[in-house]
Amino acid sequence: MELQLAHALPDTFATASVPVLILIVALIIEWKMALALLLFLPLIALVMLVLSKWWRNMTAKYSRSLVAMSAGLMEFIATIPAIKAFSKEENRTAVLEEQMAEYQHWATRSIIIFTAPVGIMGILLESGLTAAIIIGALLLMSGQTGVEQFFMIIILGVAFCAALVKLAFIGATGITYKNSLQNINSILTEKPPALKPVSGQPDHYDLEFKNVYFSYQEDVPVLQNINLTLPQKSLTAIIGPSGSGKSTLAQLVMRFWLPQQGQISIGGYDIKKLPEEILAKLVSLVHQNVYLFNTTIAENIRLGKQGASDQAIIEVAKKARIDDFIQSLPMGYQTTVGERGGLLSGGQKQRISIARAILKDAPVIILDEATAAVDPYNEMLIHQAIQNLTKDKTVLVITHRISTVINADQIILLDHGKIDAQGTHQQLLATSQLYQELVQNQAYVEQWGLKGGAC
Ligand SMILES: Nc1ncnc2c1ncn2[C@@H]1O[C@H](COP(=O)(O)OP(=O)(O)O)[C@@H](O)[C@H]1O
Ligand SMILES: [Mg+2]
Numbered sequence: 105m106e107l108q109l110a111h112a113l114p115d116t117f118a119t120a121s122v123p124v125l126i127l128i129v130a131l132i133i134e135w136k137m138a139l140a141l142l143l144f145l146p147l148i149a150l151v152m153l154v155l156s157k158w159w160r161n162m163t164a165k166y167s168r169s170l171v172a173m174s175a176g177l178m179e180f181i182a183t184i185p186a187i188k189a190f191s192k193e194e195n196r197t198a199v200l201e202e203q204m205a206e207y208q209h210w211a212t213r214s215i216i217i218f219t220a221p222v223g224i225m226g227i228l229l230e231s232g233l234t235a236a237i238i239i240g241a242l243l244l245m246s247g248q249t250g251v252e253q254f255f256m257i258i259i260l261g262v263a264f265c266a267a268l269v270k271l272a273f274i275g276a277t278g279i280t281y282k283n284s285l286q287n288i289n290s291i292l293t294e295k296p297p298a299l300k301p302v303s304g305q306p307d308h309y310d311l312e313f314k315n316v317y318f319s320y321q322e323d324v325p326v327l328q329n330i331n332l333t334l335p336q337k338s339l340t341a342i343i344g345p346s347g348s349g350k351s352t353l354a355q356l357v358m359r360f361w362l363p364q365q366g367q368i369s370i371g372g373y374d375i376k377k378l379p380e381e382i383l384a385k386l387v388s389l390v391h392q393n394v395y396l397f398n399t400t401i402a403e404n405i406r407l408g409k410q411g412a413s414d415q416a417i418i419e420v421a422k423k424a425r426i427d428d429f430i431q432s433l434p435m436g437y438q439t440t441v442g443e444r445g446g447l448l449s450g451g452q453k454q455r456i457s458i459a460r461a462i463l464k465d466a467p468v469i470i471l472d473e474a475t476a477a478v479d480p481y482n483e484m485l486i487h488q489a490i491q492n493l494t495k496d497k498t499v500l501v502i503t504h505r506i507s508t509v510i511n512a513d514q515i516i517l518l519d520h521g522k523i524d525a526q527g528t529h530q531q532l533l534a535t536s537q538l539y540q541e542l543v544q545n546q547a548y549v550e551q552w553g554l555k556g557g558a559c
Contacts, residue, residue: 137253159221469494
């Protein structure tokens with residue numbers, strides 16, 4: 105929109121006033137010649153009306169193909185490692201090339217259709233100018249006008265045509281921008297849910313779910329009838345098959361989504377009624393995918409608490425078992441981590457994100473498969489870091505590892521978005537068949553190794 109707002113808009117006002125002024129002056133100087141300038145104006149209006157409809161359709165297609173190609177290109181770049189690993193290069197390249205060809209097609213067509221109306225308009229306007237010259241010549245010969253008037257009108261006529269062609273050009277680009285504006289508007293007019301925050305904030309940190317129901321798409325429930333209390337200073341583990349809704353449950357606590365029914369509360373306060381900044385202070389989420397910003401390690405940790413001192417940052421890094429590694433870098437805490445933390449390993453990034461969470465010191469901690477993507481050495485360090493993070497907090501651990509949940513105060517077994525069983529490890533072993541299966545499968549996986557000729 106920048107081009108349109110910065111240039112086309114002021115240009116439109118300037119350009120639109122010029123032909124009107126010229127016409128007034130021309131009418132005063134020699135009205136017969138001036139009217140001849142307008143001879144083809146109705147025809148021009150008709151042509152523009154038809155073409156602009158055509159142009160509108162064309163630019164919509166052009167816009168769509170541009171969006172598709174950009175998305176395709178982004179996806180292609182982001183998935184290059186996977187594409188290489190599975191030798192799908194030709195497939196994926198073909199898809200991208202198709203999108204590019206599509207874009208090229210509509211770009212070329214829209215340029216042709218863009219230049220056509222401007223060209224046609226030029227011809228019709230100049231025909232008007234020609235008519236004015238012919239009429240002027242007749243008037244001159246019959247002595248009804250002077251040479252000065254004749255030449256004045258011709259000069260004014262040229263300026264008149266140029267201004268109108270420019271106006272047509274601006275109008276046509278305006279249609280293109282209308283499409284962009286519609287895309288932007290669809291986001292700007294999206295209404296945030298009307299939440300009415302209350303004053304005050306919790307002084308204890310039990311986390312409670314009451315009859316929570318949530319679905320991403322209508323009639324496809326992801327969580328149903330969730331009733332759950334996580335007492336403060338206790339550890340609750342959620343375990344369950346992939347897709348059973350564990351991560352969704354965690355995200356509801358952060359208010360990434362609002363449940364369609366039921367209520368989630370912290371310390372008796374419905375999270376819907378807590379102001380955004382209070383809720384953000386109450387809950388920390390440590391996720392399997394860590395997002396770091398392309399700035400220094402120190403700044404990435406400081407995100408947990410604005411204005412924290414360097415000393416505080418080193419202290420939490422020690423607790424998160426990442427200080428040794430940071431100190432070993434030539435630039436130490438001033439090392440820039442690269443885009444999305446690309447210069448660090450998964451385990452290192454995870455420990456930096458835990459340091460950030462320790463610094464934030466939120467009373468409710470959610471760990472969503474925090475160690476799923478790391479090697480055993482890193483896993484050990486991360487476990488130590490997590491111990492430091494979760495001391496005396498309301499902790500919700502999402503995991504698929506039985507070993508992590510054995511010591512939890514309570515274990516929730518989630519299946520197809522419903523609580524299938526709830527209790528301690530021993531209780532679940534005694535009562536839940538699904539839990540027994542999970543334990544057996546895990547034991548089997550742990551015994552399984554690369555034996556006999558596999559390497
Ligand atoms: N952003 C989303 N939009 C639509 N469906 C989603 C979204 N995130 C997850 N789902 C669906 O919700 C279900 C639960 O997903 P998730 O909570 O990630 O499960 P889990 O963490 O237990 O593996 C799955 O069927 C998944 O496909
Ligand atoms: Mg998950």
